[in-house]
Amino acid sequence: MNIFHKVALQGLKKNRTRTVVTVIGVILSAAMITAVATFGVSLLDYMTKGAAQKYGDWQAAFLNVDSSFVREQLLNKEVKNTVTFENIGYAALDGAENPNKPYLFIAGFQPETFDALPIHLLSGRLPENSGEILVSGKVASNGGVSYAVGDTLTLTVGARMKGNEKLGQSDPYTAGDETLLPEEKRTYRVVGICQTPAFEKDSSPGYTLITGADPSDRADSLSLFVTLKNPRQVHSYVDAGKGRHSYILNNDVLRFMGLSDDPSDRLFNGLLYTVGGIVIAIIMIGSIFLIYNSFSISLNERTRQIGILSSVGATAKQLRASVLFEGLCIGAVGIPLGVLAGIGSIGLVIIVVAKNFGNLLYADVPLTLHISVLAIAGAAAVSIVTILISAYIPAKKAAGTPVMECIRQTNEVKLGAKAVKTSKLSQRIYGLEGTLALKNFKRNRKRYRSIVLSLVLSIVLFISTSAFVMELKKASEQTKVVTSYDIGFGSQDMDDGEMLQLYDKLKNTDGVYESSYQSYIEYSCIVPAGRLTEDFRESAGGDSSDGIASNGISTDGILPSEIASGGISSSGISSGGLTTDDSVALSLGIQFLDDGTYRNILDSLGLPLDEYTGQNGKLIAVAKMKDDGSQAEKVEQLRDLFTDSTMDLTIFPQTDNASEMETGQNVGITLVDIVPPDTPPMTGTVQQKPYDFQALAPWSLKDKLAPSGLTEDVRVKGLTFQSHNPSKSAAEMKTVIQGAGITSAYILLNTSEMLEESRNYIFIANVFAYTFIIMISLIAAANVFNTISTNIKLRRQELAMLRSVGMSDRDFNKMMRFECVFYGMRALLFGLPLAVVSSWLIHRGMFAAGAEGIDFTLPWVSIGISVCSVLLVIFVTMMYAVSKIKKENIIDALRDDMT
Structure with missing residues (x-):
């Protein structure tokens, strides 16, 4: 140890308080940098495990290979595990609305395939043999063709051919350049609807249908999914076989490892590192302030000492080295303690927030402390750089000060009286x-x-x-207050009797203290034009002088001429449609509520039960113009649709069946200012209208107002529940619903x-x-x-x-x-x-x-x-x-x- 190092150590010992405070500052700085790095690594590890649980723990997939290639990969030293499914073939999707996906792709899964490639059910169950099939929900949402549990499918299955080349799921559809070569007919029973599998890409030409593999099939077209021993070698691995077989990468998992080749994922990683860099930069700035001040003050104390050392031959380099040595000594004590403190503190924080992360993202994947040697080394390196920067700046300044100024200390204060x-x-x-x-x-x-x-x-x-x-x-x-219920069960085509049986089971679920059932059905009605307000006329494009536009008003797709063509005869309606001044066709939604809920609403409004219940009772309704500016805070502040608060209307089902449209029903309506109960969760989109016209009716009136078999106009029906513990109740309800063997499509929403x-x-x-x-x-x-x-x-x-x-x-x-x-x-x-x-x-x-x-x-x-x-x-x-x-x-x- 040279004399300059001894002088530096003596200075640290002499000023113990400042040294201790500086070491504490280094500990805090290193702890924060370590904590940020460790939490980032732990979060990415959590996201990687969660994505693997959701999308499958594989890195690369080859969607059209033969059995010899599969055996070759099993012997590959880089491969940890493989799983396959059989490419049974393609069938034409009749009525497909997506021109780029005209096929159904049928995959035959082995039991182990279901474990390796997660399938998330929307309804029903997994197939157990080669005669049962699971349909991707994307067939309905993207392809426009709906299948329900229990349906029987008879498909002509074959191969996509482009000349003599057999095409697979990795080959996009090219109209006119390929043909579907039929091979055999297969019959399946639909046992479930699932989310789109991770291996089905947007460019894939077929919607995936999954069945059980048939041991008697000898097809040699397989999809292979590979898990590597070192996932970071995935790109070199697939590049080695790029010329032989096309492949896809599991970017949903690789993005959290920083290995995805998707441009959006590169943006995600760039954002992640940018945020982390900003946080570490803030920590470094605060730390540099502390450590810099410590060394600057230390050098101010030793100004005369530095001047004396310079006068006897000490070079600027030696003086800087002395100060840097002092910084390294402080770092040698503070950085290891800071790293340990950072790991310990972030470990405690992770324990505190782990449950909340599970509720947000992956409930079955625990957020745990993940220590990365590279992250710790990086945190230590950043801390050392922080110390060296903090020490070097004042050291360079002191070494550049003239000797006599240091000895006399005339550089300390250079101020005049002013x-x-x-x-x-x-x-x-x-x-x-x-x-x-x-x-x-x-x-x-x-x-x-x-x-x-x-x-x-x-x-x-x-x-x-x-x-x-x-x-x-x-x-x-x-x-x-997003809804008026905690848990909602919604369907569209479920039978009323089946729904009410299910209601009797679900309302007794643990935690449920209030429940109801309802159905929402769309109707059309004819309204005298004189009863509509000026606000409606303005939104319809007319004014008070010329009435309603000559071709009538229809916001729900039912034109007045369509109503007339069904044989309806009423005042103001002719064979040519509506007259311009007499009547307007409006859409009316009737929400049928269970009788108890309906009576509670009548009581809250102070309306007599005998007048609004029974087979001849009036209906209450809300009829308001929509608030485009979102300025109204209460329903009373919305503009009215009608000039009168009571009226008699004739309502018709919104259906193409002319025989049903011939029989309109007269109902009495009283307009009230309330917010109707929220409907159960529904699928699809609701057509926007410039007004809200919704009536409430007791369930006991449903048989009278909704003819038997009227299902196409049911927007949604279902059950709603209030619970003391919604998460627990929803989980129990899910088990009950699955045990009930419901075949209709439904949504259970917490x-x-x-x-x-x-x-x-x-x-x-x-x-x-x-x-x-x-x-x-x-x-x-x-x-x-x-x-x-x-x-x-x-x-x-x-x-x-x-x-x-x-x-x-x-x-x-x-x-x-x-x-x-x-x-x-x-x-x-x-x-x-x-x-x-x-x-x-x-x-x-x-x-x-x-x-x-x-x-x-x-x-x-x-x-x-x-x-x-x-x-x-x-x-x-x-x-x-x-x-x-x-x-x-x-x-x-x-x-x-x-x-």
Whole structure:
């Protein structure tokens, strides 16, 4: 060890307090960088495992290979595991609406294939033999052809041929260039509907149907799915066989490993690394402030020592090496402790938030601490770079200072009288003690600038984080009342009797305290034009002088001429359709509610039960124009559709069956201002209309108003439930429904999950945001403590001189308190406006992201906490440093030249 290293170690030992604080700062910095890196790695590991559970734990797939290629891959040293299914063939999809997918693709699964390639059921069950089949839900949603559980399919199965070449799922459909060569007919029974399998790409020409593999089949066309021992070699692996067979990659899993070749996934990884880089940059900036100040103050103390060493031949390089050695010594202690602290702290945080992540993403995949050697090494390297930057800047400055200036220390203060001049008003306001504090603040602007910057950084981060969390909470509160029920079961073609039997079972589910059933059916009705308001006329394109447009009004696809052609005869209707002035055809939705729910609504409105119940009872209805500007907060504020509050209407089924349209039914309507109960969850889209016209009726009237067999006009029917524990109840209901053998398509929706997800997002944001801000604030507090306490120590002679000429302890403390106020006010002067601007930008960013209707509110509580915390940290630090000075002998302090 050379003399310069010994001098550096002596300096560290001599100033133990500053050394300890600097080491604490390094520990905090390394801990935060390690925590960020470790959490990022743990989150990616969690997402990778979750994606593998959802899409399959395979990296590459070859969709059209023979058995010899499969055997070859089994012997490949890079391959960990393989699984296959049989490519049985293609069948034409009659009525297909997607011109790029005109086929059904039939895959024969082995039992182990179902385990390796996750299949997510929407209804029904998995096939158990080669006579049963599972249909992808995309056949209906994208292909326009619906199949239900229990249907029997007879398909002519064959091969796609392009000349003599046999095509597979990796070959997109090319109209005119290929033919379907039929081979045999197969008959299947549909036993389930599933989500689109991960191996079916958008460019695949056939919708996937899955059946059980038949051992008697000898087809030699297989799809092979490969899991590698080292997934990071996936690109080199597939490139080796690129010329022989086409392939696809499991990008849903590879994206979280940073291995996906999809452009959108590269964007995802770029965003991920950018966010991580920004966070680490903020940590480095805060850490550099602390460590830089420590070394800068240390060098200020040793200025004369450096000058003496330079005068006896020490080179600038040797002096810089001495300071860098001092930094490495601090890093050798602080970085390992920081890495351990970071791993431990993020481990505790993960334990706290693991359950919430499960509720948000993958319930069956635990979020666990995943330690990566590369991530730890990277965090340590970033910490070392932070220390070296912090040490090098002041070391270079000290080494470049002329020798005589260092020895005389004339470079410490170079200010004239004007620079520290104070006004008479400030002298009168602050007194002698305050004036001395203000002069000292002006005299040492450069030295104290780092204190202000550290405090400003902490203030801005704390208030901005609080504003972000507050905006999240407001957005969450907007979603609290998303529906009038917790759990909804919706269907369209289920038989009423079957639905009510299921209702009797589900309403007794554990946790359910309120339940109802309903059906929503679309009707058409004829309304005299004179009863429509001017608001409707304006939306329809007419005015009060010329009535309704000459070809009638129809927003639901049922033209007046279609009604007339069905043989309907009514006032104002002729064989040519509606006259322009007499009648208008409108769409009316009737919501049939169970009788108990309907009576409760009548009671809340104060309407007599005898008048609105029974076979001849009136219906209540809501008829309002839609609020395009979203300004109305209550239903009463919406514009009316009709001029009268009561009327008699004739309603007709919305059907193409002319015999049903001939028999319209007369109903009495009373318009009320209420929000109807939400309908059960439904599939498909609802055609938009400029008005809402919806009637409520008791279930006991359904047989009268809905003719037997009328199913095409049922928008949705189903059950709704309120539960004390919606998640538990929904899980139990799912088991009951599957056990009931329901064959109709249905949706079971836990609406409370939306609110639960929102709460989980906020909780996770709170944990990580405040963990981050607390650690940054600790770095800032350590920086302030280090700088103020050391600067007070450097002023030992100055403070001792003031005490020697008669300054009392009371006046001395008053002067120190003034200095605290000046530091705090300067930090708050810059920090609070920046924090407000940052909070407003966060609000605008969330508004642009879709969180509309949220007013900007300043986080006053956080601002108050920031103000108090800043003043408290400065005051405590100052009092600590002053108490140390007061314990020293005044004569010794005056004689000490601080060398």
